[in-house]
Amino acid sequence: MATQIFVNLPVKNLSKSIEFYTKLGYTFNQQFTSENATCMIVSDTIYVMLLVESYFKTFTDKQIIDAHKSCEALLALSAENKDKVNELVEKAISAGGVEPRPTIDHGFMYSRSYNDLDGHIWEIFWMDPNHVQ
Numbered sequence: 001m002a003t004q005i006f007v008n009l010p011v012k013n014l015s016k017s018i019e020f021y022t023k024l025g026y027t028f029n030q031q032f033t034s035e036n037a038t039c040m041i042v043s044d045t046i047y048v049m050l051l052v053e054s055y056f057k058t059f060t061d062k063q064i065i066d067a068h069k070s071c072e073a074l075l076a077l078s079a080e081n082k083d084k085v086n087e088l089v090e091k092a093i094s095a096g097g098v099e100p101r102p103t104i105d106h107g108f109m110y111s112r113s114y115n116d117l118d119g120h121i122w123e124i125f126w127m128d129p130n131h132v133q
Contacts, residue, residue, distance in 0.1 A: 007038075007075065008049045010056035011118050014038065017050050020117050023095035024088060042077065067119030074113075076123040082110045085124045089114050092122070124129050 011017040014035070018028065021040055029047075032039035036055035040048040053064055064070055086132045092114035093099055100121065104111040108131035113123045 002045050004045045004047065006049055007052055008048045008056065008059070009118070009120055010053045011050045012053060013117075014050060014052050016117055017061055020092075020095045020097070021050075024091045046077075067121075068115075069119075071121060074121050074123050076125060079124055079126045082126050085112050085126050088124050092116070 014037070018038055019036055022028075026040050026042065029039040029041060032049075035052075037051045040050060042048060053057075056064060079088065088101060089112040097114040097116055100113055100115050108128040109125060110127075111123060111125040113121055116122055
């Protein structure tokens, strides 16, 4: 069985976050959805738990940062090609996300990013498989 990852992110407004990510094409596992949380399905092995901040706090004694002001992690997802990178980032911008920096194009690697509604940074990239050894 492949290792799965469950990324947990605090959100201020769960319904707005679900609406945002739905516009990007993601679906949610209703079995793990309540007024406090939802499980966003990224792939067969990648899931993002969107947790209302008050519920998120029950899992840690640490302070939750304001992701609009500070960064604790960059969430990077690969895409099939440059067009898919552009497609996803454009959907995010149309849904209310912000593109925080210009596109990076190294020829063999192409990357764009967006900040979601809560300021979490998502890096979407494509890397030429012929360049990776």
